[in-house]
Amino acid sequence: MAEVQLRAVRKSFGAVEVIKGVDLRVPSGDFCVFVGPSGCGKSTLLRMIAGLEEVTDGQVLIGGRDVTDAEPSRRGIAMVFQNYALYPHMTVAQNIGFGLSLAKRPKAEIEDRVRHAADILQLSHLLDRKPKALSGGQRQRVAIGRAIVRDPKVFLFDEPLSNLDASLRAEMRLELAELHGRLDATMIYVTHDQVEAMTMADRIVVLNGGRIEQTGAPMDLYRHPATPFVAGFLGSPRMNLYEGEAARAMGARVYGIRPEHVLLSPERGRWHGRVRHVERLGADAIIHLDVPQLGDLVARAAGETTLAPGSEVWASPQDGTEHRFPA
Amino acid sequence: MTVLSRSVATAPPARPRRRARWRPALTGGLALLAALVVFVIPFLFIALQAVKTRREASRLDFAWPTEWQAWENLVEVVQERDYMLLLAYLNSTIITVGSVTLLVIFASMVGYVLQRRRSRVNGVVMGAVLAGLMIPPAVVPTIWVLQALGLFKTIHGMILIEVAYNLSFSVLLYRAFIATIPRELDEAAIIDGAKPLQVFFKVVLPLLWPVTVTNIVVQSIGIFNDFTNPLYYLPGRENVTVQLTLFNFQSQFSSQMNLLFMNVLLVTIPPLVVFVFFNRQIVAGMTAGAVKG
Amino acid sequence: MTERRARRSPYPTWFFLPAAVVYGALFIVPTLASFWFSLTRWNLFEAEFIGLGNFRQFFREPFLVQGVVNTLIYGTLTSGLKTVLGLALAVLLTGRIWFRGTLRTLVFFPVLVSTIGVGFAFEAMMHPTRGVINVALEGIGIDGPHWLTNPSLALVSVALVDVWKGVGLATVIFMAGLVSIPQDYYEAARIDGATRWQQFRRVTVPLVRPATITVVTLSLISGLRYFELIWAMTGGGPGFSSDVIASVIYKQYQAGFYGLATAGNVILFGLIACIVLPLTWWFNRREVEL
Numbered sequence: 001m002a003e004v005q006l007r008a009v010r011k012s013f014g015a016v017e018v019i020k021g022v023d024l025r026v027p028s029g030d031f032c033v034f035v036g037p038s039g040c041g042k043s044t045l046l047r048m049i050a051g052l053e054e055v056t057d058g059q060v061l062i063g064g065r066d067v068t069d070a071e072p073s074r075r076g077i078a079m080v081f082q083n084y085a086l087y088p089h090m091t092v093a094q095n096i097g098f099g100l101s102l103a104k105r106p107k108a109e110i111e112d113r114v115r116h117a118a119d120i121l122q123l124s125h126l127l128d129r130k131p132k133a134l135s136g137g138q139r140q141r142v143a144i145g146r147a148i149v150r151d152p153k154v155f156l157f158d159e160p161l162s163n164l165d166a167s168l169r170a171e172m173r174l175e176l177a178e179l180h181g182r183l184d185a186t187m188i189y190v191t192h193d194q195v196e197a198m199t200m201a202d203r204i205v206v207l208n209g210g211r212i213e214q215t216g217a218p219m220d221l222y223r224h225p226a227t228p229f230v231a232g233f234l235g236s237p238r239m240n241l242y243e244g245e246a247a248r249a250m251g252a253r254v255y256g257i258r259p260e261h262v263l264l265s266p267e268r269g270r271w272h273g274r275v276r277h278v279e280r281l282g283a284d285a286i287i288h289l290d291v292p293q294l295g296d297l298v299a300r301a302a303g304e305t306t307l308a309p310g311s312e313v314w315a316s317p318q319d320g321t322e323h324r325f326p327a
Numbered sequence: 328m329t330v331l332s333r334s335v336a337t338a339p340p341a342r343p344r345r346r347a348r349w350r351p352a353l354t355g356g357l358a359l360l361a362a363l364v365v366f367v368i369p370f371l372f373i374a375l376q377a378v379k380t381r382r383e384a385s386r387l388d389f390a391w392p393t394e395w396q397a398w399e400n401l402v403e404v405v406q407e408r409d410y411m412l413l414l415a416y417l418n419s420t421i422i423t424v425g426s427v428t429l430l431v432i433f434a435s436m437v438g439y440v441l442q443r444r445r446s447r448v449n450g451v452v453m454g455a456v457l458a459g460l461m462i463p464p465a466v467v468p469t470i471w472v473l474q475a476l477g478l479f480k481t482i483h484g485m486i487l488i489e490v491a492y493n494l495s496f497s498v499l500l501y502r503a504f505i506a507t508i509p510r511e512l513d514e515a516a517i518i519d520g521a522k523p524l525q526v527f528f529k530v531v532l533p534l535l536w537p538v539t540v541t542n543i544v545v546q547s548i549g550i551f552n553d554f555t556n557p558l559y560y561l562p563g564r565e566n567v568t569v570q571l572t573l574f575n576f577q578s579q580f581s582s583q584m585n586l587l588f589m590n591v592l593l594v595t596i597p598p599l600v601v602f603v604f605f606n607r608q609i610v611a612g613m614t615a616g617a618v619k620g
Numbered sequence: 621m622t623e624r625r626a627r628r629s630p631y632p633t634w635f636f637l638p639a640a641v642v643y644g645a646l647f648i649v650p651t652l653a654s655f656w657f658s659l660t661r662w663n664l665f666e667a668e669f670i671g672l673g674n675f676r677q678f679f680r681e682p683f684l685v686q687g688v689v690n691t692l693i694y695g696t697l698t699s700g701l702k703t704v705l706g707l708a709l710a711v712l713l714t715g716r717i718w719f720r721g722t723l724r725t726l727v728f729f730p731v732l733v734s735t736i737g738v739g740f741a742f743e744a745m746m747h748p749t750r751g752v753i754n755v756a757l758e759g760i761g762i763d764g765p766h767w768l769t770n771p772s773l774a775l776v777s778v779a780l781v782d783v784w785k786g787v788g789l790a791t792v793i794f795m796a797g798l799v800s801i802p803q804d805y806y807e808a809a810r811i812d813g814a815t816r817w818q819q820f821r822r823v824t825v826p827l828v829r830p831a832t833i834t835v836v837t838l839s840l841i842s843g844l845r846y847f848e849l850i851w852a853m854t855g856g857g858p859g860f861s862s863d864v865i866a867s868v869i870y871k872q873y874q875a876g877f878y879g880l881a882t883a884g885n886v887i888l889f890g891l892i893a894c895i896v897l898p899l900t901w902w903f904n905r906r907e908v909e910l
Contacts, residue, residue, distance in 0.1 A: 050514075050518065051518075052514050052517070052518075071517075072514075072517050072518045073517065073518060073519065073520035073521075077518070078518065079514070079515070079518050081511040081514070081515060082511070083509055083511055085509060085511035085512050085514065085515040086515075087512065087515075087516075087530055088534060089533045089534060098516070098519050098521075099518075099519030099520050102519055102520045102521055102525060103520055146515070146519075150519075350716075351715075351716045351717045351718050352718045354712070354715075354717050354718075355717040355718025355719045355720070355723075356718065356719070358712060358717065358719070358723055359718075359719045359722065359723060362722075362723055362726045362727065363726075365784070366726045366727065366729070366730065366784075367726065368752070369738070369741050369742065369745065369784075372741060372744070372745060372752060373737070373741050376744070386750060387744050387745070387747055387750045387751060387752070388750065388752065388755065389752060429642075432638070433638045433639035433642070434639065436635040436636070436638065436639065437635065437636055437639045439631070439635065440631045440632070440633065440635040440636060441636075443630075443631045444629060444631040444633075446633070448633060448636070452636060455643065455648070458651075459643070459647060460841070461841055461892060461893070461896055462651055462889055462892070462893075463844075463845045463866070463885065463888050463889060463892065464647065464650065464651070464885075465650045465651050465653070465654030465882060465885045465886075465889075466869060466870075466873060466881065466882075466885060467654075467657065467662075467664070467873055467878045467881050467882050467885070468649075468650035468651075468653040468654045468657055468882060468885075469646060469647075469650040470664070471650070471653065471657075471664055472645065472646065472649055472650050472653070473646070474664065476645070487642050487646055488646055490642050490643075490646075491642050491643050491645075491646040491647045492647070494639055494642070494643055498639075513630060517630050523629075523630050523631065523632050526630055527635075548732050552732075552733075552734050552735065554734075554735060554736050554848050554851075555846070555847070555848055558870075559870075559873070569734075570734055570735075570736050573734070573736045573737060573740065573852075574736075577740075584744065587740060588740075588741070591734065591737035591740060591741065594734050594737055595733050595734060595737060598732040598733060598734075599729075599732070601732075602729065602732050606725070609732070610728070610792050610796075613731075613789055613792055613793065614792050614793050614795070614796035
């Protein structure tokens with residue numbers, strides 16, 4: 001368990017600067033999620049913490065120790081990769097114990113620690129298999145086991161669930177959250193999926209274009225996004241955002257309202273519009289409206305709504321849920 | 328919808344089923360017949376002459392031998408010039424095994440770093456690799472260098488020559504294959520505390536086995552069949568290699584055709600055996616890169 | 621700005637070293653040295669600078685000039701035939717056809733056989749009166765030519781044997797290219813009403829292009845460089861009618877004209893570079909346009 005700190009970290013590949021000065025403190029024991037669109041630098045940042053990418057400028061501290069120039073294996077970290085990166089020619093037990101055997105630990109100790117990690121992850125019955133003979137979820141667990149056995153101060157996850165199907169992903173989200181609770185270690189987790197970010201994080205770091213856009217607890221970011229980018233990135237369906245004339249009319253440079261905060265009424269409201277399309281998801285329905293004053297407006301309604309394409313409807317923002325971003 | 332149905336309507340009517348059924352058989356049969364004439368008859372010819380008597384073989388025809396002399400010819404070829412063929416087999420085997428071993432180690436290391444590392448050196452290395460594929464070796468200056476190094480007319484000199492001349496091909500094979508091994512594996516090993524040599528020998532090299540087999544098979548056939556390079560760099564009776572033994576019977580050409588072709592047969596057996604067992608790897612190796620260009 | 625100590629790369633450059641030493645000493649150094657020695661009269665111990673004398677001699681002697689011309693003929697003929705026949709065979713052998721496995725094996729096997737052995741076998745079969753080829757031709761009423769003893773035919777005859785031996789390699793390369801073309805294109809073309817020939821012209825030929833480039837380049841380079849088959853079948857004869865640069869180099873070497881032999885090497889290098897480099901450049905340019 002250790003605090004991770006980045007001080008004015010920069011990274012360039014040739015002439016291209018991909019990380020443009022990042023300052024961040026991840027408190028000890030935190031589950032911190034880096035989220036952002038592809039190309040925002042989140043993976044690069046994680047790999048710099050791991051020591052897989054050199055830091056162009058700035059410092060990386062783990063547990064108060066400057067590890068900027070330390071070998072990856074000397075940083076007290078473990079990493080779980082997107083494609084699991086299991087050694088295909090080794091059994092599950094050898095995969096988990098590889099680091100320990102490289103460190104020339106006694107055989108009995110290796111066996112002991114491998115079995116302990118396998119127990120935590122319910123892998124004990126698979127120890128003699130090769131990765132090829134495992135399912136996606138099992139492979140994921142082995143990759144985590146390989147991390148656990150190192151007994152690291154910090155766990156790093158690079159989009160670990162993106163290769164799993166939807167139901168397995170939901171299951172693993174829960175498992176990882178429980179694992180965090182049990183191991184009580186600092187975890188840094190990279191994803192482009194805002195659902196993973198919202199559901200798992202103690203703290204979300206939203207990255208955009210090599211800079212930190214905003215940092216905070218998931219619901220804080222959801223309620224009080226600091227920028228239109230964060231507002232648009234977190235939440236599904238995404239927030240309705242308006243610029244220009246429509247926004248100026250409501251006293252902002254950028255005006256935003258989440259679909260779940262748009263109230264629809266047949267008689268009265270702030271905006272009048274016509275239903276263009278209805279997406280029925282079951283529990284609720286997503287209503288796409290043409291509103292002359294704004295343009296397109298998306299609203300979330302109850303699943304049993306009787307609105308149909310062509311209906312005329314009034315829409316208004318719920319009190320206190322409007323977002324006005326200054327210039 | 329209309330667009331789709333219109334284009335379907337203008338498509339030619341599906342070929343009648345019945346015609347499609349006999350067509351593969353007919354083309355296959357004709358092709359087989361042609362292939363038998365073109366590709367099998369020369370080998371039959373070799374085999375047939377190899378078992379004839381000297382006089383019958385000199386007629387160069389397809390007549391069935393009146394007298395089978397397979398064993399006598401075999402013994403005579405092996406005993407020719409004081410068991411030169413056995414010596415040649417020994418030399419060729421040493422050269423092939425030695426150079427292929429070095430090729431596998433050297434080329435995999437080069438292919439690995441070449442594929443993995445982004446650096447300015449890579450352009451130079453890649454240029455050298457392509458030059459090796461294209462430039463014909465400068466024969467006499469090579470002899471000059473070999474003499475200066477004390478390697479001319481030596482088996483180990485020959486091994487190093489084969490390594491130098493065949494490196495490019497092996498490097499390209501390894502580089503292409505290493506590109507299919509996720510870099511995350513190296514990184515996982517690095518985080519597990521592996522040193523560069525450990526990453527390569529414990530994690531990467533074991534995964535290269537398929538392409539290593541391809542390399543071994545393709546290169547050993549090429550080196551075993553090599554004629555020109557031993558001709559230049561390995562002169563001398565005690566250094567003879569199998570391809571050069573074929574010239575033993577050329578001077579008395581018309582009178583010893585049976586022995587000549589028995590010798591050809593014996594020299595063809597090792598590649599044949601390898602082909603039977605490693606057909607797939609050979610084709611894989613020789614076509615590697617064809618798709619990507 | 622903190623002081624940076626460059627960490628050791630996990631991919632150390634010294635991995636190049638063993639290969640570089642062997643390759644540098646036995647390939648690069650002789651290649652570079654050849655430029656100097658081609659300008660000398662040389663007996664391996666002493667080299668006397670004679671300027672472009674060797675090259676002048678090379679282009680003055682008619683039989684040496686013939687070697688250059690023959691090299692070009694041999695290279696283009698073998699490369700062209702291997703490409704065309706290889707593609708045709710590959711289309712045949714990837715289609716729906718009986719005996720496919722057997723046919724593939726038959727076509728490919730000569731690639732693996734000793735070139736010298738093949739050369740001797742065909743030399744015997746091409747014997748003007750007793751050879752099986754002419755005997756067979758006689759059987760159907762054709763007076764077979766003197767394949768290897770007619771000076772104007774000898775080179776072509778050897779080239780044909782070269783194609784016989786090497787077409788299997790071209791075929792498997794084309795086969796690999798063909799199977800990598802997604803079937804969707806053919807289905808789309810058929811829905812668009814393309815005939816078999818149109819499918820071949822408009823889908824197969826453009827999409828098999830990387831394989832074509834490989835086959836053309838590989839067979840051209842080897843056709844220009846190697847002389848094993850010529851050596852086994854004609855020894856460059858009759859006269860010098862089937863000599864190529866590579867066999868000339870060997871003959872000059874045997875005769876002790878080391879400077880002249882090395883000049884031959886430089887000329888061969890120049891010839892290959894002048895043909896292959898523009899060709900690859902042209903291929904690559906066309907690829908961008910596609």
